[in-house]
Amino acid sequence: MLDKxxxxxxxxxxxxxxxxxGIGGWGPRRKPxxxxxxxxxxxxxxxxxxxxxxxxxxxxxxxxxxxxLVFAFVSLDAxxxxxxxxxxxxxxxxxxxxxxxxxxxxxxxxxxxxxPFLPTRVGLGTDLAALGGLKTVQxxxxxxxxxxxMPALKLDVALLHVNRSDWRGNVQVFGPDSYYDEWFAKxxxxxxxxxxxLVDRMEDHYPEQARDNLFERCFVSGVIxxxxxxxxxxxxxxxxxDMKAFKAYAAAAKDPGDWGAVQDRFVGANxxxxxxxxxxxxAVAALPLPIF
Amino acid sequence: xxxxxxxxxxTLAELCxxxxxxxxRGNGEVIATGVGPVPRLAAGLAKLTHTPELMMTDGEAYLVxxxxxxxxxxxxxxxxxxYLPFSxxxxxxxxxxxxxxxxxxxxxxxxxxxxxxxxxxxxxxxxTQMLGVRGFPGNTIxxxxxxxxxxxxxxxxxxxxxxxxxxxxxxxxxxxAGGNYSGVDLKSIxxxxxxxxxxxxxxxxxxxxxxxxxxxEEVQEATGFALxxxxxxxxxxxxxxxxxxxxxxxxPHDIRATVIKDNPPAVxx
Numbered sequence: 076m077l078d079k080x081x082x083x084x085x086x087x088x089x090x091x092x093x094x095x096x097g098i099g100g101w102g103p104r105r106k107p108x109x110x111x112x113x114x115x116x117x118x119x120x121x122x123x124x125x126x127x128x129x130x131x132x133x134x135x136x137x138x139x140x141x142x143x144l145v146f147a148f149v150s151l152d153a154x155x156x157x158x159x160x161x162x163x164x165x166x167x168x169x170x171x172x173x174x175x176x177x178x179x180x181x182x183x184x185x186x187x188x189x190x191p192f193l194p195t196r197v198g199l200g201t202d203l204a205a206l207g208g209l210k211t212v213q214x215x216x217x218x219x220x221x222x223x224x225m226p227a228l229k230l231d232v233a234l235l236h237v238n239r240s241d242w243r244g245n246v247q248v249f250g251p252d253s254y255y256d257e258w259f260a261k262x263x264x265x266x267x268x269x270x271x272x273l274v275d276r277m278e279d280h281y282p283e284q285a286r287d288n289l290f291e292r293c294f295v296s297g298v299i300x301x302x303x304x305x306x307x308x309x310x311x312x313x314x315x316x317d318m319k320a321f322k323a324y325a326a327a328a329k330d331p332g333d334w335g336a337v338q339d340r341f342v343g344a345n346x347x348x349x350x351x352x353x354x355x356x357x358a359v360a361a362l363p364l365p366i367f
Numbered sequence: 368x369x370x371x372x373x374x375x376x377x378t379l380a381e382l383c384x385x386x387x388x389x390x391x392r393g394n395g396e397v398i399a400t401g402v403g404p405v406p407r408l409a410a411g412l413a414k415l416t417h418t419p420e421l422m423m424t425d426g427e428a429y430l431v432x433x434x435x436x437x438x439x440x441x442x443x444x445x446x447x448x449x450y451l452p453f454s455x456x457x458x459x460x461x462x463x464x465x466x467x468x469x470x471x472x473x474x475x476x477x478x479x480x481x482x483x484x485x486x487x488x489x490x491x492x493x494x495t496q497m498l499g500v501r502g503f504p505g506n507t508i509x510x511x512x513x514x515x516x517x518x519x520x521x522x523x524x525x526x527x528x529x530x531x532x533x534x535x536x537x538x539x540x541x542x543x544a545g546g547n548y549s550g551v552d553l554k555s556i557x558x559x560x561x562x563x564x565x566x567x568x569x570x571x572x573x574x575x576x577x578x579x580x581x582x583x584e585e586v587q588e589a590t591g592f593a594l595x596x597x598x599x600x601x602x603x604x605x606x607x608x609x610x611x612x613x614x615x616x617x618x619p620h621d622i623r624a625t626v627i628k629d630n631p632p633a634v635x636x
Binding site for chain 1: 426427428439452453462485492493495497498499500501503504505507508531534536538542543545547548550551
């Protein structure tokens with residue numbers, strides 16, 4: 076079906092208990108937070124979450140949605156240690172597979188290409204392999220090199236937030252860095268994208284920006300327009316991160332320290348309520364881009 | 368400004384920046400990454416003085432030829448000359464070995480193994496969760512790495528081994544047969560007390576220079592493992608007027624004054 080528009084509830088209904096969900100973006104940047112919030116409003120549980128983590132991971136862990144986490148870091152940049160993630164880890168609630176950032180994308184690429192693994196030197200000489208149960212392979216050529224076999228990170232579902240899409244899933248991704256979003260899209264059986272701007276036919280509106288089509292529409296199963304949908308993470312060039320919101324969220328991990336008591340504040344009963352509570356999508360659009 | 372006044376106002380942080388910049392000297396066309404104020408200022412200082420061929424990013428996604436000042440600015444005057452986003456960082460910089468990173472892990476042991484992941488407890492339930500290994504496993508097996516520590520002590524330079532080996536060191540027990548470790552290249556360790564390198568017996572850590580007024584015994588006392596000494600331990604040199612001016616320009620808010628406890632002078636009173 077070429078019209079891939081869906082509601083947030085329809086997208087989240089595709090995610091079943093026990094599934095492996097990849098979340099695009101990086102730390103506090105380009106996170107599909109509106110879809111993550113919708114997931115938080117659902118009853119789905121026992122997820123394996125695969126992410127370069129930020130508040131997406133912190134919230135899902137805090138809410139008890141995560142059975143297993145595949146990660147290289149979880150951080151909000153200016154708040155280096157994600158407090159809710161930290162609480163979950165220190166309580167022993169999570170099964171984990173900790174990976175190097177480069178191995179992580181290598182695992183997504185293995186999944187994208189349908190390979191069982193891709194070889195790498197990364198991980199040798201560290202505790203990653205032993206702790207994560209990663210095995211080695213030997214080069215069949217004369218060099219005979221021993222390498223780590225980075226297993227494919229196959230995703231049932233990937234969630235991404237992009238700048239633009241049409242209803243067929245022709246996306247445009249701009250901003251200075253798209254991180255590994257395209258590999259999340261290709262590693263997943265189904266990828267759902269939220270976007271800042273939805274158009275009917277991309278070629279009628281922004282044909283001159285077709286080079287920003289980061290991945291092809293065959294990798295997109297569903298599309299939804301959600302302006303401000305990355306909030307409180309950044310979405311250049313539309314808006315920067317909301318450090319005030321991150322600080323409030325981080326402070327709540329100490330006081331009251333109970334997610335059940337604060338989920339309403341950080342998730343809302345629905346996305347319209349959430350946006351209203353932070354001053355509307357106009358307030359999001361007014362958040363300045365971070366200066367590095 | 369006369370010479371005496373200049374020397375008495377140089378801070379230990381500035382001396383560390385100057386010493387750390389030496390780690391990047393003559394590195395060639397590699398990405399110099401300094402994480403944290405002192406390493407970042409050190410990389411910028413190296414590029415603007417002795418090693419202009421260094422490459423660096425603006426902290427986001429673009430390559431700049433003029434290092435970006437640290438701290439808040441009301442304006443954005445970055446001038447990109449190239450492009451190196453995270454989305455191609457491993458392809459271009461890390462896995463090709465074209466990088467030298469200077470970082471501050473939580474722990475470092477006598478083998479140069481580092482930890483950024485967790486302390487105490489277990490993999491399943493750490494006592495203290497930190498950042499996660501980030502890119503350290505790849506960085507340390509593929510390209511040069513140096514370290515800066517603002518508070519030299521046995522909690523950082525731990526006895527035994529680090530709690531979770533997040534970066535490759537020179538520990539023979541951790542080397543899988545047939546693995547290629549030729550890219551492991553641990554260079555310099557700059558602390559608030561001294562400069563060390565990995566030039567000792569079997570890549571052991573040794574003290575190469577002591578900051579003014581510091582003794583080897585003091586450094587050894589603050590280290591959880593036995594240190595070796597370079598044949599001739601020198602006194603870490605003070606930055607000159609040119610270096611100080613570059614540092615000040617790259618750090619207009621004097622963030623460097625917050626790095627070392629009480630911001631002591633380079634030369635002890």
